[in-house]
Amino acid sequence: MKLGVIGAGNMGSAIIRGYIGNGAEPQSVIVCGHHPERLEPMAAELGITLMSSAVELTEASDVVLLAVKPKDAGKVLEEINPAFTPGKILVSIVAGKTMEDLAAVCPAAEKIIRVMPNTPALVRSGMTALCRNDSVGEEEFEAVKEIFEGIGRVQEVPENQMDAVTGLSGSGPAFVYLFIDALSDAGVLCGLTRAQALELAAQTVYGSARMVLETGTHPAALRDAVCSPGGTTIEGVRELEAGAFRSTVMEAVIAACEKSKNL
């Protein structure tokens, strides 16, 4: 399978690196960009093919991954539409563009997969949700899922859940960064240096997330296990509850989800 990536910025390059890091042949990856000269070092480093136009790239690819900013997507899709022969798959990570939006500008692309990755993809710890239209077969979908498995975990969702995904895993990293920053501020207030506090805070969030994912234990049960009777942790939990912590986090995800619906 030839993978052509249009736009190798933050996300596009992370996806290419993850895909090759996971064992894909560099010769099976083609890339093109707005300013090809900026992509030359990456192409040389990874051994992938650099093409000068999106049309040429589409002609040579089985899967065309669109990774440009939403404002540039329409122009690129119009340009590549004539090169979209049957069998090729259009994969879009462009936020807010539905499969219907994509098909309206690029009607020759019968097979469409819409994807919502998140920024931890840059350190290969991303969470990616994918949905597909009815023309995409099971094997084709599995092959595209594999691309994103190189940058973290993947989940298939129906398209009507993409706004919820955007609110949770798409926007979620910003909420978690806020939490890490607050934990580390508190550490400084309690007498730690900034560097100490930041490492303690970030590793605590990382380790706790791994406990949830790797033990399969519900977070409420894990929290209960940390709260000894009359201990220090339950004092902190009481303060979080008094500040409506859980409800506030839920409202943040709902607000981001609503915004995504109205983009």
Ligand SMILES: NC(=O)c1ccc[n+]([C@@H]2O[C@H](COP(=O)([O-])OP(=O)(O)OC[C@H]3O[C@@H](n4cnc5c(N)ncnc54)[C@H](OP(=O)(O)O)[C@@H]3O)[C@@H](O)[C@H]2O)c1
């Ligand atoms: N970052 C995220 O958290 C995130 C999460 C989910 C989805 N997304 C989606 O991912 C997409 C890319 O985001 P990003 O953060 O990776 O943006 P980015 O770093 O700005 O990358 C976009 C790339 O597209 C290139 N480009 C622009 N016009 C082009 C054209 N006509 N042909 C070929 N390449 C072109 C740009 O090249 P130049 O810089 O040379 O102009 C740039 O390298 C966006 O649609 C965004 O909605 C991002």
